[in-house]
Amino acid sequence: MTPELARVIARLAAELPPGHIEAWAHVLHGRRAPGADLEARLIEAGPGFAAGVAAARLTKAWREAVPRPSGEAVALALETGAVLHARHAGHQTDVVVSGPLGDRPAVRLTAAVVTGIVRDSRSALLVVSFAAFGVSEVVRELKDAATRGVRIDLVLESPRREGGALRGTGAATAFTALRDSATFWTWPARHRPAADGSAAALHAKLVAADDRVAFLGSANLTDRALGDNIELGVIVRDPAAVRRMAGHFRGLMRPGQGPLEPVPR
Structure with missing residues (x-):
């Protein structure tokens, strides 16, 4: 040929x-x-x-x-x-944005991507965010996922009074409705390195489903970040890469070894 x-x-x-x-x-x-x-x-x-x-x-x-x-x-x-x-x-990445669109709008919108990943999950969801506020649609999709039997792990930053880096309330407050159906994880102050009087922050933003697809980007789980802010991320459909992302956090969650700990219900 x-x-x-x-x-x-x-x-x-x-x-x-x-x-x-x-x-x-x-x-x-x-x-x-x-x-x-x-x-x-x-x-x-x-x-x-x-x-x-x-x-x-x-x-x-x-x-x-x-x-x-x-x-x-x-x-x-x-x-x-x-x-x-x-x-x-099926393994390609897509560009995901929030905020105003430029003259090349061949991109996915953050809010639609995050809710879509949660909606399509079947067995496991890993949600990691520094800040969280509002996002009622995301919370609703997470509750529906829990009803389907999806295991949900929420890894969220804590307020300063608990050793975290957030002013005011911690990110977990946005997901109060999931207290009985999801596992909340925190990074205790005693496990955080500190320098110049400031402790390290849990700053990652990730939504991963079924070791199959993940959203990784700059957007926190807040209404502003998902809709109005100028944010940038990618949706990853490579299962091997998603497994490595989720596996990193599973290692951090390992009982007695990892720095992350589950929050008692």
């Missing part, structure tokens, strides 16, 4: 919907060469989605390929490319 034909197939495998790939593969099977009717047959099999331009690109590249592969080979390459693209897309 020539480099140009391979490039065209790879691009089409990424651009075409799965139904088009299947329909076009059916047309290609049994053809020894790209006949005069191929382009029309492809458009007929998968209309719309700029099908005319895509069909013309594939037909031209196949016709000019030297040596010229069979239709079965072209179909197999197209189907294989689609499978690999779908697998890769």
Whole structure:
């Protein structure tokens, strides 16, 4: 297969919907060469989605390929490319933002991402935040997740009077409705290093579900951070990376060894 034909197939495998790939593969099977009717047959099999331009690109590249592969080979390459693209897309990261959008709005919004991850969870949720306030929709989704049997661990910063870094109330106050259905974790002052009279802070922001998908970014779990502030983060769909993130906190939670401790109910 020539480099140009391979490039065209790879691009089409990424651009075409799965139904088009299947329909076009059916047309290609049994053809020894790209006949005069191929382009029309492809458009007929998968209309719309700029099908005319895509069909013309594939037909031209196949016709000019030297040596010229069979239709079965072209179909197999197209189907294989689609499978690999779908697998890769499933592990891709997306940009997540809060606040005003710029002139390139191909991003996800923080509030929608956080609630979506919680809503889609099935077995375990790890929520880590420095500050928390309001976020009634997130709390509601967490309560629904608990009702489904999802295990929820909330790792939250404490107020200064308890050795934390937050002024006023601690982040756990926002999740009072979950006191009986989630495990709250704290970083006690005795386990925190201090320098120049100031203790270290629990500053991470993470929402991870089922060791499968996670949101990692600058936004705290506050109404301002999820909606109005200029915040930036990513949604990670690589299970290996998510397992490492969650595993780091599980290590910090290890009884008798980690610095984090569960808050008694």
